Amino acid sequence: DAKTTQPPSMDCAEGRAANLPCNHSTISGNEYVYWYRQIHSQGPQYIIHGLKNNETNEMASLIITEDRKSSTLILPHATLRDTAVYYCIVRVGYGNKLVFGAGTILRVKS
Amino acid sequence: EPEVTQTPSHQVTQMGQEVILRCVPISNHLYFYWYRQILGQKVEFLVSFYNNEISEKSEIFDDQFSVERPDGSNFTLKIRSTKLEDSAMYFCASNAGENQPQHFGDGTRLSIL
Numbered sequence: 001d002a003k004t005t006q007p008p009s010m011d012c013a014e015g016r017a018a019n020l021p022c023n024h025s026t027i028s029g030n031e032y033v034y035w036y037r038q039i040h041s042q043g044p045q046y047i048i049h050g051l052k053n054n055e056t057n058e059m060a061s062l063i064i065t066e067d068r069k070s071s072t073l074i075l076p077h078a079t080l081r082d083t084a085v086y087y088c089i090v091r092v093g094y095g096n097k098l099v100f101g102a103g104t105i106l107r108v109k110s
Numbered sequence: 111e112p113e114v115t116q117t118p119s120h121q122v123t124q125m126g127q128e129v130i131l132r133c134v135p136i137s138n139h140l141y142f143y144w145y146r147q148i149l150g151q152k153v154e155f156l157v158s159f160y161n162n163e164i165s166e167k168s169e170i171f172d173d174q175f176s177v178e179r180p181d182g183s184n185f186t187l188k189i190r191s192t193k194l195e196d197s198a199m200y201f202c203a204s205n206a207g208e209n210q211p212q213h214f215g216d217g218t219r220l221s222i223l
Contacts, residue, residue: 034211043114043201043214044153087153096166097143097155098203098212 004088009105012082018075020104022088025069031091033064034098035073037084044087044100047073078108112136114215116202122221123192131187131218133202142185143203143212144177146170153201159185189220197222 005023012018024033034049048055048062050071055062061074075082087103115134123129135142144156157167159177176188185204189196199219203212 032209038153041147041199041217041219043203043216046211046213049211097158097168098145098153099155100145100153102152 004090004101006088006104011107011109012078014108014110015077018078018106020073020086023070024090027068027090033071034089036087039084080108083108114202114204114213116215116218118218120219125194125222126191129189129192131200133185133215134183135185135204139204139206141205144187145201146198148198192222194222
């Protein structure tokens with residue numbers, strides 16, 4: 001699986017958009033980009049995933065660059081409850097393991 | 111929304127004892143996983159399970175560990191003889207198949223004394 005690089009931490013004001021970057025310059029053509037988050041010690045929560053097109057769901061948007069070497073997770077209106085560790089993971093799209101890095105600690109502040 | 115459920119939420123066990131952690135994956139899912147997270151560290155993959163057999167396991171998943179799907183709903187992780195370093199949060203996950211996201215339970219906190 002390709003390695004990802006994320007900033008260790010970010011701050012965001014409540015109500016503003018949170019933009020979390022991820023670099024995955026060695027991604028292969030059949031590897032998907034997945035985003036998860038972990039609030040305190042709860043189980044990782046799936047947010048969104050994509051292959052090459054931008055994706056949007058009720059939680060977030062995922063913007064993948066045309067060369068697929070980086071992506072950005074966007075939380076359009078961050079709330080205090082979005083404070084968590086966010087993980088960007090790339091993996092081949094069949095039922096195999098997720099490899100978690102250290103992620104980005106997002107702190108949403110009022 | 112269907113979810114993965116894990117029991118117990120907290121398990122305290124004496125070193126050397128056997129422990130079984132239980133998971134009920136989402137009902138139509140076909141792939142099952144166990145991960146663990148030692149306090150303050152990354153989430154680590156332990157094992158994946160498909161079609162009633164292990165499909166992949168990590169170096170952590172040694173002979174002391176085993177998994178089983180004893181019936182159509184439960185998925186269990188057994189640690190035969192627990193060690194202090196087995197203390198961690200253990201997360202179960204499942205997914206429906208290729209290109210589908212894994213969904214995690216809220217974990218079992220295992221404390222070995």
